[in-house]
Amino acid sequence: MAIEGQRKHTLTALVQDRPGVLNRVVSLVRRRGINISSLAVGHSETPELSRLTFVIDGDDYSVEQATKQLYKLIDVVRVSEFAEDQVVARELALIKVRTTAASRSEVIEIVDIFRAKIVDVAPSSIIVEITGDEEKIDALMALLKPFGIREVMRSGRLAMQRGQEILAQREKSQASSNGPHASAPTDYEGA
């Protein structure tokens, strides 16, 4: 059940690769009473910096607070929130489906419709790889469910802003205006 005022927010944090950084970020968000529904971590375009993408549920106030608190972490270089309509979001899933000689072709047909891939075939199961937004993956899983889903691995959401703007530019231009700390989502100039 959705709590009033709550919605999904996609945030990315550019962080220094230091021991415990993931722990710091996750523990901070937890302490502010915010639930992380998806989290993905990987290297960024800059060596020694990683990018975390996470989806959190919360009202605007608590998300803004979380963002400002994230900024306070020494290892966090930049936090950005994506507007849902300006973002390309993808998730990767691996799904192990039970198959029999009789059902295999039907499963393959469904996989083809979703432009997913079969990456492993065994006598009684296959592994399907699919990339897409969460709804697409949910839809495929719903169709595969009657055959028997034995195992699922989902990567969590990765997100990137549409168009030519890149995070590094946003990071730079905001840093020069009033320093990275003051350029957290609340616009202090306009407040």
Place this chain on the structure above:
Amino acid sequence: MKLTGAQMVCESLIKEGVDTVFGIVGGAILPLYQTLPEYPQIRHILCRHEQGAGHAAEGYSRATGQVGVAWATSGPGATNLVTAIATAQMDSIPLVCITGQVGRPAIGRDAFQETDITGITLPITKYNYLVMEASEIPRVIKEAFHIARTGRPGPVLVDIPKDVLTDLAEFIYPDEVDLPGYKPVMDGHPNMIKRAAKLIAEAERPLILAGHGVSISGAYEELKELAEKAQIPVITTLLGISSFPSNHVLYTGMPGMHGMAYASLAIDEADLILALGMRFDDRVTGRLSDFAKKAKIIHVDIDPAEIGKNVSPTVPIVGDLKRVLLQLNDQVQPKTHPQWIKEIDQLKERHPLVRAKDSDKLLPQHVIQEITEATNGEAMVITGVGQHQMWAAQFFRFNHPNLFHTSGGLGTMGFEVPAAMGAQVGRPDLQVWSVAGDGGFQMTMSELATMVENNIPVKFAVINNNCLGMVRQWQQFFYDKRYVATMYTHNPDFVKLADAFGMPAARVTERSQIRAAVEQAMAHDGPFLIDFQVEVEENVFPMIPAGQSTTEMMEDPIVEGAIWR
């Protein structure tokens, strides 16, 4: 030249200007201790409990503005530091705590005296480190001090395994830190400064609410300049006390739960609040929806996360308070508000702070009053937590900045003994008074031994009401006087106790004896304790119950001829 990890720790501390460390030995930190004799520049004060060492380092830092340093061994030594670290975190006190850790091969195996102290302190430090290579020590210590003392200050913990302390590595101390994610904003945004100056020019009933940021950034003179130039009355928060001269005509006291009624009422009437280096704590604001309803708010803080956290400001300014005030003072025009000042004077008249009963009994308020008069605004005062803390906040007067220190954010009982010790070590030129509760005193009194051993001449005023007074007051008001677990049936004899520690002491049971005892303490060249056996059922007024507002404020009835205001 190659040095051991332990030598590198000492070399790095010296580079950072450290001259005093508070601590206790143990297995994992032993290599560091065994190296200390090579570094006579570092004074080590052997405490009796690591919590004491931590608070002493805090007291040292609060009194001097320098980074305080405490260290401890692994496991229980490290966990004993936790309360002091949390206290420092809540009050933005720069602290570097160094803990020994079990050797690297033993980490993660539940080895003897192993605790995950970086995990434990993650949410209560500004940053922390587990150092896994001796070669990293110089960089880590450089960063630790930089992080602790810049921006919004706070505690940093450095955990070093025993074998890292004995490993050899080249000692190269970096000139600079490289922390791309950490660049505190120092100057206020020019547009915001302009808007703030405009609001000040337009305001008819402006009020300054000055917090801990004033003393942290050293903005005492700048605050005074702003207040005088634009004739703005100044209220100080608990941690802002002594950031503005108490005898100044514009001084308007402390607001909030146990603040002066006139200060809280003035906030209700203000049309502009300049919140300077304060964070709108719930003890200050009461019910948020009723707080400063008629006022626009200018909020200056170095921590962007404080802006909009509890109160949405009209003009937010992120920056170092001193720098922001310098910018602001440039643009603010001289102004007067005679009508407003008159109204505030009337509030002070109608709601005087002290309605001290003219009683022969020994009242805690009398004790604080007489120490105030005897020390004449020149002493440094450290308090514990509870009723005595609030009376101290209400009645002490200070002529200079940075003379009043208390555990504000965490409200840590027991702070009063070791923090006073650390403050006295940092400021040997001042007389330091510890205004202690009999409850809090008993939590950390083992440090009396440390003070006698090192002749640290703190004067202790134990406000002995034979109970956990503040909680007893809540029980009296909100639980029909059901005094559960607040009344002591046997307190130790504090005079004998002091004697056992080797400290002279006096007992005061009557009002007429206060002054002589205080003067005896002041004249004694060394630590001294006074056991003030005060009335039990005295209450702190005014009181705004938690989560309520000035309409629910309880005041003592006015007593004609109340002695002091």
